[in-house]
Amino acid sequence: MLYLIGLGLGDAKDITVKGLEIIKQCSRVYLEAYTSVLTVGKEALEEFYGKELILADRETVEQEADTILKDAQVYDVAFLVVGDPFGATTHSDLVLRAVKLGVPYRVVHNASILNAVGCCGLQLYNFGETVSIVFWTDTWKPESFFDKIAKNRRNGMHTLCLLDIKMKEQSLENLMKGKKIYEPPRYMSVNQATEQLLAIVQNRRLQGEEPEVTENTVCVGLARVGAVDQKIVSGTLQEMTTVALGDPLHSVIITGTLHPLEIDMLKLFAVDKSIFEYNDK
């Protein structure tokens, strides 16, 4: 049996009782290590589970799915994913290969950022399409996520923006030399994401547009959701460029139409409550 087990968002104890019991009975346990991170490392998880973990990065999962699934018709194999197994990144591919090989599979769900963002008080059913904001480079500055946010806002919907993670990047030099030496991982902060958004707002104005999102649009910045030291801050897009949220992972929400109860909740986390006052009437 292949078990896809969600680890939730905070630390080792965010796994479910069911998930922990299954891990303890598995012959091999893989830890997916490329789409997200917990606030604790592999060693802390190994100690808590009492099991050795095999790190599976993107290459392993895509190229060595057969290794992961080896003998899983007979032995139990667990594949651990931060958040929910079908959260921000799909693991459909592994499931499809398992089915093809005649390996039965089971999913143990957990919280993912997609539902945990509800903790800021915005109603989850008022969210439109989720977007990803990628790191801009000197030569590549995509703006497509902005148009999706704008579309959601026109429909009154909030937008959850997942922020880029760069794992196992190679410098151009190492890449050309074929050296598998990797740069330290990079995680986009709320400051970086909102600076990119503001740059797009300005670009659009230069093109004569009246952008749907402006410096004054109400946003929510979230860091380490689900962890003991999580931080939530609400404020304008401009304010988000300077809030200090600390360590990764960060996410940003660009709000759509705000309902009174949502405003009351956002005030709990406001940089400056006065931005909500015009909505109070």
Added chain:
Amino acid sequence: MLYLIGLGLGDAKDITVKGLEIIKQCSRVYLEAYTSVLTVGKEALEEFYGKELILADRETVEQEADTILKDAQVYDVAFLVVGDPFGATTHSDLVLRAVKLGVPYRVVHNASILNAVGCCGLQLYNFGETVSIVFWTDTWKPESFFDKIAKNRRNGMHTLCLLDIKMKEQSLENLMKGKKIYEPPRYMSVNQATEQLLAIVQNRRLQGEEPEVTENTVCVGLARVGAVDQKIVSGTLQEMTTVALGDPLHSVIITGTLHPLEIDMLKLFAVDKSIFEYNDK
């Protein structure tokens, strides 16, 4: 401290290790009993937690929030919610009252139907606004959810439809006599939900419209997601009116634009794989 703890979707063991530890240390533990249900009852949870649970129905939470929060400045109180505390129904109101009373709060997240539906293979970030389908009566047949589904489809987005739950209904007779006698709970099935949708399709045609959703639109029916006996079926809207999914809770997804990997996953659950064939090219 007030702890809002998600229980996940299946049975007693779907709570997180962290959530279970907190329950064991709390002075009072409330179980929210109106927005959703697990596949196990209150007694099974009490046995597993080793704690007595106080049932909190909608009336208790709205009218007796102060009782729930009594002395929570000094004692630890847990409020248990099926799924995630900020899932389909918000518990913002309880949080706001806690803050007002100077009671600190903490959230222990878990899976909710909003992210667990990813198990059918549809990508969560391709979902638009979530809708609720309510039980029609002889005199009240709202169609507004249909327009939201149509809007999502026009944007290429899938729609998760949460299906109505009727708890603590009173018959007209008991209501008039002021007797607090309640009817057995009712849970909308995928069959009922899709029959209502088909009726709307037909209404729209009578009004000369070409509806965005038709008998042939690809849908996914899900039952008891996260439980050992969960069922997932994909097929046309017409097919969904006759699939047998068994006990509650049910949900339906009306698909938008399908991507190749999504189609491969939906085929695993198809009533009749041939409906996907035109998409194979």
